[in-house]
Amino acid sequence: MSALTIRNLRKTYANGVEALKGIDLTVEKGDFFALLGPNGAGKSTTIGIVSSLVNKTSGDVSILGYDLDRERALAKQRIGVVPQEFNFGQFEKVFDIVVTQAGFYGIPARIARERAEKYLRQLGLWDKRKNQARTLSGGMKRRLMIARALVHEPDLLILDEPTAGVDIELRRSMWDFLIGLNEEGRTIILTTHYLEEAESLCRHIAIIDHGQIVENTDMKSLLEKLQVETFILDLARPVTEAPRLPGFQVRLRDAATLEVEVPKTENLNQLFVELAERDLRVMSMRNKANRLEELFVRLVEQNLPGQAAPTEEVAS
Amino acid sequence: MSAYQQWVAFCTIVVKEIRRFTRIWPQTLLPPAITMTLYFVIFGNLVGRRIGDMGGFDYMQYIVPGLIMMSVIQNSYGNVVSSFFSTKFQHSIEEMLVSPMPNYVILTGFVVGGMARGMAVGLIVSLLSLFFTDLTMQHAWITVSVVVMTSALFSLGGFLNATFARNFDDISIIPNFVLTPLTYLGGVFYSLDLLPDFWRAVTLINPIVYMVNAFRYGVLGVSDVNVYAALGAILVFVVVFYTLALWLLNRGTGIRG
Numbered sequence: 304m305s306a307l308t309i310r311n312l313r314k315t316y317a318n319g320v321e322a323l324k325g326i327d328l329t330v331e332k333g334d335f336f337a338l339l340g341p342n343g344a345g346k347s348t349t350i351g352i353v354s355s356l357v358n359k360t361s362g363d364v365s366i367l368g369y370d371l372d373r374e375r376a377l378a379k380q381r382i383g384v385v386p387q388e389f390n391f392g393q394f395e396k397v398f399d400i401v402v403t404q405a406g407f408y409g410i411p412a413r414i415a416r417e418r419a420e421k422y423l424r425q426l427g428l429w430d431k432r433k434n435q436a437r438t439l440s441g442g443m444k445r446r447l448m449i450a451r452a453l454v455h456e457p458d459l460l461i462l463d464e465p466t467a468g469v470d471i472e473l474r475r476s477m478w479d480f481l482i483g484l485n486e487e488g489r490t491i492i493l494t495t496h497y498l499e500e501a502e503s504l505c506r507h508i509a510i511i512d513h514g515q516i517v518e519n520t521d522m523k524s525l526l527e528k529l530q531v532e533t534f535i536l537d538l539a540r541p542v543t544e545a546p547r548l549p550g551f552q553v554r555l556r557d558a559a560t561l562e563v564e565v566p567k568t569e570n571l572n573q574l575f576v577e578l579a580e581r582d583l584r585v586m587s588m589r590n591k592a593n594r595l596e597e598l599f600v601r602l603v604e605q606n607l608p609g610q611a612a613p614t615e616e617v618a619s
Numbered sequence: 620m621s622a623y624q625q626w627v628a629f630c631t632i633v634v635k636e637i638r639r640f641t642r643i644w645p646q647t648l649l650p651p652a653i654t655m656t657l658y659f660v661i662f663g664n665l666v667g668r669r670i671g672d673m674g675g676f677d678y679m680q681y682i683v684p685g686l687i688m689m690s691v692i693q694n695s696y697g698n699v700v701s702s703f704f705s706t707k708f709q710h711s712i713e714e715m716l717v718s719p720m721p722n723y724v725i726l727t728g729f730v731v732g733g734m735a736r737g738m739a740v741g742l743i744v745s746l747l748s749l750f751f752t753d754l755t756m757q758h759a760w761i762t763v764s765v766v767v768m769t770s771a772l773f774s775l776g777g778f779l780n781a782t783f784a785r786n787f788d789d790i791s792i793i794p795n796f797v798l799t800p801l802t803y804l805g806g807v808f809y810s811l812d813l814l815p816d817f818w819r820a821v822t823l824i825n826p827i828v829y830m831v832n833a834f835r836y837g838v839l840g841v842s843d844v845n846v847y848a849a850l851g852a853i854l855v856f857v858v859v860f861y862t863l864a865l866w867l868l869n870r871g872t873g874i875r876g
Contacts, residue, residue: 316876348876354717357876376620376719384717390710399638406631407718409624451714 304368306332306459306490307353312362314348314514322348324514325362330507332367332458335485336492337501337522340511341603346494347387349511350463354384367458380408383457385448387464387494393437397428400436401451408455415454422450426480442469446477453484460484461492466500478504498596502526512603533591536561539584548577562591620719628720629728636732640698640739647698648740651690655744658686659751662808674810674841679752684835685807688769690744692802692827693794695737695770699729699777700790707781712874722868726778726861733774734767741766754838761846762837768853769830775860782864782873801827811843829853 307330314323323345330336340346351357353364355375364371369378391400398419405415423429426446431439436447445465452460462481466474474497481504485491495501501508501522508525510518518525541558551574552564565574578585620628640647659679667678674681706712715725748754756762776793784790805827811819822828829849836842842849867873 351876356713356716358871376721379717379719380620382717386710386713388710390713392706392709392711394642403631403635404714404718406634407628407715407720409620409627409719411627455718 304332305365306330306334306367307492308363308365309349309353310363312349312352312364313360314345314352314357315360322514323352323360323362326511326514326516328509328516328519330459330490330492332490333485333488334490334507335481335505336490337505337508338492338494338511339498339501339508339599340494344511345514346511347463348514350384350386350461350492350494354382354386354461355379356384380455381458383452383455383460385445385452385460385462385465387467389436389444389448391436391444391447391451394435396432397423397434397436397439397447398432400447401454404451405454410455418454418456419450422453426450427476442473445469449477449480457489459490459492463494464496465493466495466497474500498599510599510602517602530567531564532567533562533564535589535591536563536578536585537587539586542583546578546581546583548574551577620721625721625724628718629724629731632715632725632728633731633735636698636702636729637735639702640732640736647694647736648743651694651740652743652747655686655690656747658682659748663751674812674839676839676841677752680839681810681835682808683748683752683754684838685805685831687741687744687748688765688831688834689802689807691737691741691766691770692773692830693798694740695733695773696777696780696794696798698736699733699774700781700784700794701777702732703729703778703781704784704787704790707784707874716874723865726865726868729778730771730774730861733777734770737770737773738766741770756838757840758837760837761850762834764850765830765833765837765853768850768857769834772853772857772860775857775864778864779860779867782867784873801825806831806843826852826856 307328309326309328311325311327312323313321313325315321326345326349328338328349338346338349348357352359353366353371355371364378366378367381369381371378395403401419401423402412402415405418406412410418419432420429423432426449428439428443428446428450431443436444439447445467449462449465452462465481466477469477478500481491481493491504493501493505505522507521508518509516535556538559538561542555542561543558545553545555545561547553548563550566550569554562556562563574565571575585663679663682667682670678672678672681703712706715745754780790780793804822805825806822811822811828814822823844829844829852832842832844833846833849833853836846
């Protein structure tokens with residue numbers, strides 16, 4: 304059984320904007336799934352429909368086998384949502400927010416308090432339990448929303464940009480927490496703008512753009528599609544112009560920094576041989592962008608409405 | 620959700636609502652106490668002495684039921700309109716919408732929360748009135764029925780207002796420009812017998828007249844209108860408003876994209 308099945312999902316808003324143009328998506332149980340896309344691509348609309356915050360125009364959604372139209376309450380019971388925007392009462396206390404959310408799921412107060420303590424402790428918020436939510440930092444507010452989404456112990460957890468505005472150290476600790484939840488058997492769907500995050504955490508990925516799924520595969524297969532990788536090389540001494548290296552595209556970023564495009568057909572050893580032959584010593588090397596980011600940009604650019612037309616003109 | 624789970628969810632909303640208005644008691648419970656005390660002092664004591672009897676009672680006794688009902692109406696309405704609009708404004712309504720709670724539990728929870736504030740303020744004002752006059756209860760079940768149904772009706776009114784409201788101005792227009800005039804012209808301060816026939820007929824269109832008079836009948840035993848017709852009319856309005864509010868909630872009006 305799939306954790307989430309979406310069939311021909313369409314959404315047209317009242318102002319005529321067609322946010323989803325019939326998407327199909329399947330997320331298997333136990334998966335760690337990334338849903339990526341540029342701003343306005345349809346990610347939040349998709350999540351909004353799955354979490355019953357947005358009315359769909361047409362299509363079917365089922366959560367762990369429960370149809371969202373016919374068995375809405377059972378479907379909702381199995382899903383937890385961490386939205387992009389803070390959506391709790393700012394004047395309420397941290398502990399009350401989590402306990403109240405449990406109450407909305409019909410969980411009796413005693414169990415709700417126990418679970419609230421468990422998740423607030425796990426997310427490092429127990430010391431803040433008596434504070435009003437508005438006094439928390441941005442990172443704490445995000446963790447509060449995660450604790451709140453977990454209090455009814457859902458099988459499917461959807462996180463919309465969970466680490467936006469969170470510092471690196473905290474982001475890493477949240478990753479560890481999410482990996483732990485996934486290892487316990489929970490299915491996790493994540494949207495993020497940090498592609499390193501998706502690459503590190505997720506096993507499967509879908510890319511949505513202009514309301515359509517443009518890629519839906521496992522992370523390994525997707526990364527294999529990356530034909531060219533760009534590296535930044537810091538040289539030991541400056542050069543006046545970019546060296547010509549057979550098989551590689553080289554640009555000069557500044558006097559002592561090269562940007563080299565390495566096609567998949569070439570290997571890095573050959574690159575270093577070519578550089579050594581020209582007496583260019585490399586002091587350090589790094590990817591220009593995260594591999595997924597590079598692929599993401601290419602895929603999204605391919606899908607731009609204006610991009611297809613010029614290509615056809617050139618071809619003709 | 621099982622019936623027990625729905626009960627837990629309902630109690631959660633009610634407790635949350637009561638916690639909200641008691642936490643901000645200087646904004647919710649104290650102002651009506653002060654305002655009504657001023658009404659008792661100025662209209663009841665100072666001006667009332669010169670007015671003399673009304674409807675067979677001294678003026679203070681006559682206006683107390685109306686002022687209690689006015690507090691119940693304003694606070695039931697005010698609680699739900701501000702609370703439900705705030706949950707929309709802060710997006711915390713999403714906490715409820717993602718949960719498996721049926722919409723009627725959400726609606727009933729907010730309405731009972733509003734009724735709780737309306738009746739709490741009504742009780743405070745009733746206790747304060749005892750400093751100024753004797754308050755007896757002629758027909759207890761009518762008094763209780765009117766308070767319960769009126770607070771439910773205006774809680775539902777607040778809910779409907781908040782459903783359509785897009786900004787804070789929208790939640791103050793109805794209370795300021797509709798509710799307050801209707802309440803003041805609803806027979807709180809005078810008997811309809813004082814009015815010329817034409818204005819008496821016009822006044823009878825005002826639904827608040829029936830609530831104030833039914834409550835006055837429960838407390839003093841006098842009314843300008845048929846009490847049982849009034850009770851029936853309030854009940855019909857409650858049913859109509861509840862059905863409309865639930866229909867809007869099911870459609871997602873004002874809350875779902």
